[in-house]
Amino acid sequence: MFKKILIANRGEIACRVAATARRLGVKTVAVYSEADARARHVQACDEAVLIGGPAPKDSYLQWQRIIEAAKATGAEAIHPGYGFLSENEDFAQACAAAGLVFIGPPASAIQAMGLKAESKRLMEQAGVPLVPGYHGADQDPALLKKEADRIGYPVLIKASAGGGGKGMRAVHAAEEFDAALASCKREAINSFGDDAVLIERYVQRPRHIEIQVFGDTHGQCVYLFERDCSVQRRHQKVLEEAPAPGMSEARRREMGEAAVAAAMAVGYVGAGTVEFIAEQDGRFYFMEMNTRLQVEHPVTEAITGQDLVEWQLRVAAGEPLPLKQHELRMHGHAIEARICAENPEAGFLPATGRLGVARWPSHVKFQRGDVRIDSGVDEGDEISPFYDSMVAKLIVWGETREQALARLDASLRDTHIVGLQTNVAFLRRCAATASFARADLDTALIEREKAALFGQPGLPLRVAAAAVVAHTLAEEATTVGSDPWSRRDGWRLFGASARRFDLAEGEAHHEVLLSRHHQGGMALTVGGESIAFAVRSTGTEQHELLLGEGLGLQRVTVKTYKRGEQVAVFADTGSALLTEVDVIAHAGEGQGEGGRLTAPMPGKLVAFLAQPGDAVTKGQPLAVMEAMKMEHTITAPRDGVVAELLFAVGDQVGDGAELLKLKAAE
Structure with missing residues (x-):
């Protein structure tokens, strides 16, 4: 086992790795940005090294600085967590060149699975089922449009180098394709530095089912059963559970063996997730492989009793897998809810601010037990626009799905966060919908249940x-x-x-x-x-x-x-x-700011869709902002004429900043 590792990440995953390493007697080194100087993960590690400014490109994506920090502190290995550099083949290669162990798969596996089109071709050769689509290198927009017409609408445009729902759009009619393609390519180049896309048939009422796989350096590979991640908003997961409701043993084995075949085809080592799109009748198709630990891995830990981070450390240290396939068992049911700083009523717009109050269920057991919270923030911490909007993960376990659902509702009820908007109330409503309660699952569940999820009154x-x-x-x-x-x-x-x-x-x-x-x-x-x-x-x-x-x-x-x-x-x-309201204190205050086109959150301005002098109509898209890894479109509140643009594309703007002026048409 290693004596010291560096954790090249932040937030709850960095805290989780630090806790597991401490239990194994392994020292840890944190890296942090200027925005994270007092962050929980910094306190959780034995040492900490400042690596740059608040923006990820100035800190957590600066892999040269991270490698220098590892060598300077005597770390033997680097754990990349998830996100940032966890699926960066150049970083993995650089670690090896520096004599450091990358706690993840070999660079060749990351490369093979990193580009969706290439991975599809590999999976086809390995006999893994694929969704009909176009995965070619020719990215001419006219050809892509022709391929979409051939496949038949609806189709899904996906960034080839993407993940997390970024650079992904569903297109339901031919006339929508060009605008959706442009938006996907823009989001992909901003997020991944690569605007290549692939086109696939959009499966109707699909379920998103993924298989946890694990390989070692001794040629062994196992699957640790499945997770259902169908409940999504904007192609990002909201609720995840294990095992998948309604999964037969035969289908579980078939999907598990397909996932292992996918991993073996690229010589996979460490923790990985093979994601499938599944029809309601059980047919399934390879979607992609995430060559890292997933955010939702705790539900797998809950039903198997295994610590997947410990498995990562042991495998990276050269040990064989702790268990063989026939020794793996699952028991009970687990559900994870992602608690995020966002406003569901405003299209899940990210929120920023200080956690004035962060109170968790009193019966929480932070590492093991029926209710668990994984979080990288404490009461009083700031949720900034620089990183992901997730505040915490709430994981519950029960002997049955019904018991897990009851514990989830009780735990969300007792989760009190004040100081910024969160999705806690939305999560509680989501878990209580008729569809989720009876496990009628597909990726459109939120849209299907929107009457029960949005516009609901709070307390009388x-x-x-x-x-x-x-x-x-x-x-x-x-x-x-x-x-x-x-x-x-x-x-x-x-x-x-x-x-x-x-x-x-x-x-x-x-x-x-x-x-x-x-x-x-x-x-x-x-x-x-x-x-x-x-x-x-x-x-x-x-x-x-x-x-x-x-x-x-x-x-x-x-x-x-x-x-x-x-x-x-x-x-x-x-x-x-x-x-x-203190009436006297607010005497004389006016509204004066009404009607302006302002930024709904801090972020980067990525596009203006109208220019000075253009006549626009109410609801017309005028500008596109990017915050917390997602694009957000600002639309015209009324008919008018664009008078002036107040920022340039690429500028960072603050919450409430006026972006452009709109005047009445003459």
Whole structure:
């Protein structure tokens, strides 16, 4: 086994590798960018080396600096994690040339599987089933369009060097092809430095099923069963589970053996994933091979009881695989939810900001157990625009899928994140949909269930408002004490009193009145409705609310977190974010910024789709931005004429920056 390794990555995977290495008695070295100086992975390792600026191209993609850091610290091997350099054949070769072990497959395997078109040809020779398509080297747009017409719509355009949903578009009609091809090529060249694409038949209602494979330097290769990753948004995974629901033993063995054949065809060593598109009737086709550990590997660990990172370290050190195929077993069911900083209601737009609150389920076992959190951030950390939007992975295990689903719902309910938008509530709704509950899975599940997933109300206003009032009263009781003459809650020696709260939820503003009767009882008036109100608080964060009387009594337990004027409210049935407005402090403030075309998040401007003087119509695409590895299109909010472009293509722009001016048509 190695004495010291360097981890050429950041976030939760770097923390995970560091924890496994420590358990094995292996020292670790972290590398970090200027943005990650206080990051959790830096603290998790024995040593740390600064390698550059915040942007990945200035730090985590600078493999020469990483190799220099490994040699300077005496590391014997480099673990690339996933993303960044994990599938970079030049980096793997450079490690070998420097006398360092690359904890991953040989460069030749990365090269063979790195280009989708070439890998398809290899798989065809190995007898692995393929989707009908065009995988040729000729990238003339007219030829690609002709091939798409031949295959028949819908087709899928995919970046040949791509992954993670980048450089991928579904095209449903011939007239959409040219624009989709241009967008794919632009995103591919920005993400991978290669704009080559391939065209494939778009399988209807496909399932995305992948097989975990593992090879060693002794000629052995095994599969550790399958994962179903069908629930996706923008071609990126949202929920993953193992084993795949409805998978027969015969089909599992057939897919596993096909995956091993794919790995053996390229002399594979280490952890890899062979991804298949599967028809609803069970037929399956090779899609691609990820020559690295996958984000969703914990569900495989949960059902097999194996530590795949430990397997990586042992195999890279020259040891044989810990188990042979006939010794591998799976037990139970596991589901992983990717908790991301994003706004599902705005097309999953990435979000940035500080994690003011990050509270995980109280029954979490961080490395093993029924509920596990893998995260590379702590409360108070910043989610920046430089890296992936994932905050954490929540992994649950159960004896059955039904038990795992129940644990997933309970764990998402108890996950409280405040300070930036996340998809936690969306994940909970997604897991509760009829389709997911009965395992009616395909990659269009989110679109099919959109009525249940989007535009759903949060907590009822009366509950959210009562929670804000309860928090304020508890906070005042804590800061002022029990002396009634010093209290700020409207207490009177004789008679009733009333107190006004001005609350905002999104664009809506509400006036809430708290009334105290001379007998000591309280009432709330919310939206013109008066209801009896009582509260029992434990500190300032936990409250038991009683709303109404008699048969209409509603008892709700809530947690509240206040940061500035904002109060986040969490209950079993949902959450809400309200602003307790200080009317005096905001007197005189105007709206003045309305109607501008602004950046919805920090990122890079990659294209203007209109020029000064162009007449545009409402909804017309005007600009394209790239943030957190994805493209986002900004559209015209109304008809008008482009007056001025305020940035140049390639510029980094901040959240809310005005991109262009739009004037009324004359």
